[in-house]
Amino acid sequence: MQNFDYMTPTRLIFGKGVISKLPEVMxxxxxxxxxxxxxxxxKKIGLYDKVKELLADRxxxxxxxxxxxxxxxxxxxxxxxxxxxxxxxxxxxxxxGSVLDCSKAIAAGAKYDGDPWDLxxxxxKAEDALPIVDIITLAAxxxxxxxxxxISRTETNDKIxxxxxxxxxxxxxxxxxxxxxxxxKQTAAGCADAMNHIMEQYFCEDSTLxxxxxxxxxxxxxxxxxxxxxxxxxxxxxxxxxxxxCTYGCNAIYALGNSDSGWxxxxxxxxxxxxxxxxxxxxxxxxxxxxxxxxxxxNTVSRFxxxxxxxxxxxxTLDKFEIANKAIDATYSFFESIGxxxxxxxxxxxxxxxNEMAHHVAVxxxxxxxxxxxxxxxxxxxxRASL
Ligand code: NZQ
Ligand code: ZN
Numbered sequence: 001m002q003n004f005d006y007m008t009p010t011r012l013i014f015g016k017g018v019i020s021k022l023p024e025v026m027x028x029x030x031x032x033x034x035x036x037x038x039x040x041x042x043k044k045i046g047l048y049d050k051v052k053e054l055l056a057d058r059x060x061x062x063x064x065x066x067x068x069x070x071x072x073x074x075x076x077x078x079x080x081x082x083x084x085x086x087x088x089x090x091x092x093x094x095x096x097g098s099v100l101d102c103s104k105a106i107a108a109g110a111k112y113d114g115d116p117w118d119l120x121x122x123x124x125k126a127e128d129a130l131p132i133v134d135i136i137t138l139a140a141x142x143x144x145x146x147x148x149x150x151i152s153r154t155e156t157n158d159k160i161x162x163x164x165x166x167x168x169x170x171x172x173x174x175x176x177x178x179x180x181x182x183x184x185k186q187t188a189a190g191c192a193d194a195m196n197h198i199m200e201q202y203f204c205e206d207s208t209l210x211x212x213x214x215x216x217x218x219x220x221x222x223x224x225x226x227x228x229x230x231x232x233x234x235x236x237x238x239x240x241x242x243x244x245x246c247t248y249g250c251n252a253i254y255a256l257g258n259s260d261s262g263w264x265x266x267x268x269x270x271x272x273x274x275x276x277x278x279x280x281x282x283x284x285x286x287x288x289x290x291x292x293x294x295x296x297x298x299n300t301v302s303r304f305x306x307x308x309x310x311x312x313x314x315x316x317t318l319d320k321f322e323i324a325n326k327a328i329d330a331t332y333s334f335f336e337s338i339g340x341x342x343x344x345x346x347x348x349x350x351x352x353x354x355n356e357m358a359h360h361v362a363v364x365x366x367x368x369x370x371x372x373x374x375x376x377x378x379x380x381x382x383x384r385a386s387l
Pocket of ligand 1: 038045097
């Protein structure tokens with residue numbers, strides 16, 4: 001078991017109608033609010049109007065149009081400019097992970113005199129950030145309970161996971177009813193994202209019995225609840241369970257004391273969505289079973305046996321490689337069963353830039369140090385097998 005130093009300072013306020021606490025929460029952070037949101041879903045579900053009504057006594061500035069795979073230019077740059085020009089006190093992010101991630105980068109950039117990319121690219125360490133409150137409307141990333149934000153820079157094909165302890169949201173509102181309108185495609189992709197967050201922590205050298213148990217149940221809960229959400233998008237209990245499953249997924253609580261896996265599927269997927277702007281969870285679902293097949297060997301097989309037996313109920317008396325292969329096939333079939341396109345060509349990616357992307361990942365993601373080390377040629381092979 002490894003040493004760790006762990007704290008999550010985020011206050012979670014969970015459940016139906018909890019938005020009524022918004023005025024009380026926001027009163028702790030000053031008068032000037034930057035309200036950030038995406039392409040309009042929050043207007044369709046009435047949340048925009050509700051927020052404006054509840055914060056009628058605040059001075060509200062707005063940054064809208066934050067896209068999935070949020071962009072440095074214009075969204076982060078515009079947000080930083082609005083904060084600086086207007087002495088914003090607090091950011092209120094309302095939407096999915098992309099809105100919240102973008103808001104985290106803005107929060108750090110607003111307190112920094114130079115180019116915000118210095119912070120995102122880890123050239124400079126943030127010394128401070130504006131406080132962030134969020135109302136999350138999509139169960140997926142866990143950004144509401146972690147200190148990371150993933151930002152894309154189109155002209156360089158970079159998609160960087162920017163982590164800093166200043167970026168934990170101060171308060172996250174989680175009302176499952178806001179996720180009733182999430183389309184099937186995003187519900188399924190959100191499940192795949194959260195499942196992969198767990199797998200990235202599960203497949204490692206050193207894990208504890210406790211963590212394995214948490215993670216195996218986390219995976220099972222996601223698989224059961226996503227199906228209920230897809231069958232009946234307004235199933236409150238299923239949406240609520242899935243929301244919390246996702247919130248836990250990326251905050252490291254599942255892996256306290258574990259060794260680091262290197263998060264290989266995320267490293268590879270970030271290149272796919274940087275080059276082709278695809279949906280993150282779909283990219284992960286496509287890569288994951290191919291990565292599993294690629295790294296399965298005598299050194300890694302025991303983790304796959306545990307995963308197969310405890311998550312999918314595969315017969316533990318079978319040969320270990322048979323269990324592992326059945327587990328990988330079950331992973332693929334599950335993603336397929338929730339409607340995820342399972343080939344890169346289905347999401348508009350062909351052979352043409354595979355070598356370039358593999359090189360980008362090899363140079364930028366450090367996967368040669370992952371639990372199952374990946375060199376540039378391994379990454380290219382995994383991409384090709386995913387076509
Ligand atoms: O833009 P709007 O109109 O709001 O529509 C969004 C968007 O089109 C829509 N949506 C959100 N809530 C909705 C809704 N539609 C109907 N009803 C609702 N209640 O869903 C679409 C996708 O939204 P997005 O925020 O992009 O999805 P998600 O939450 O999956 O976030 C994905 C981003 O997060 C990053 C990903 O790489 C990607 O950029 N990640 C962030 C992480 C983190 N901060 O810890 C970890 C993850 O590994 C991930 O990399
Ligand atoms: Zn993810």
